Amino acid sequence: FRTIVAIAMGGFVRALHTQRQLVALISANSNVSLVLEQIAREMRTGFAFCDDSASCPPNEIFFTNATSEIISYKYRDIGYGVILRQVTKRGVPGAEEQISASNVNIRYLNFVLGGGGVLPARITIQLAVSPNSPGSIAENVTNIQTTVSARTF
Secondary structure, three states: OHHHHHHHHHHHHHHHHHHHHHHHHHHHHHHHHHHHHHHHHHHHOOEOHHHHOOOOOOOEEEEEOOOOOEEEEEEEEOOOEEEEEEEEEOOEEOOOEEOOOOOEEEEEEEEEEEOOOOOOOEEEEEEEEEEOOOOOOOOOOEEEEEEEEOOOO
């Protein structure tokens, strides 16, 4: 009887552990989806990406938004990877704000600038995300890529 209880408890504990990992992964992916939507929404009405050149570092992009503020999105490692947003108004840079949640580990973030000239800017955002929570398996990495086209010419 004890053997059956031990086997059942082992399976139950393993199922709880797997459920926690799954919840952490879903939470991380959900947060990154919201962050990507925020970035994409602002980029769609933006212009002068990287001062209309392809000179942005791969893990940072800056542009002018619809209200003539200079917006910067960038990756930073603070013990885990985060996405930061900074607003510069009338030449005065504001504080960098972390827009990804603390339970999310951004593994990498790249911005690839295309288009320009006669065509509107086209920005491809590439990132990898994993949960940043105790007990989560570090190999649970989700790679995401999306492309945003600016609406201004």
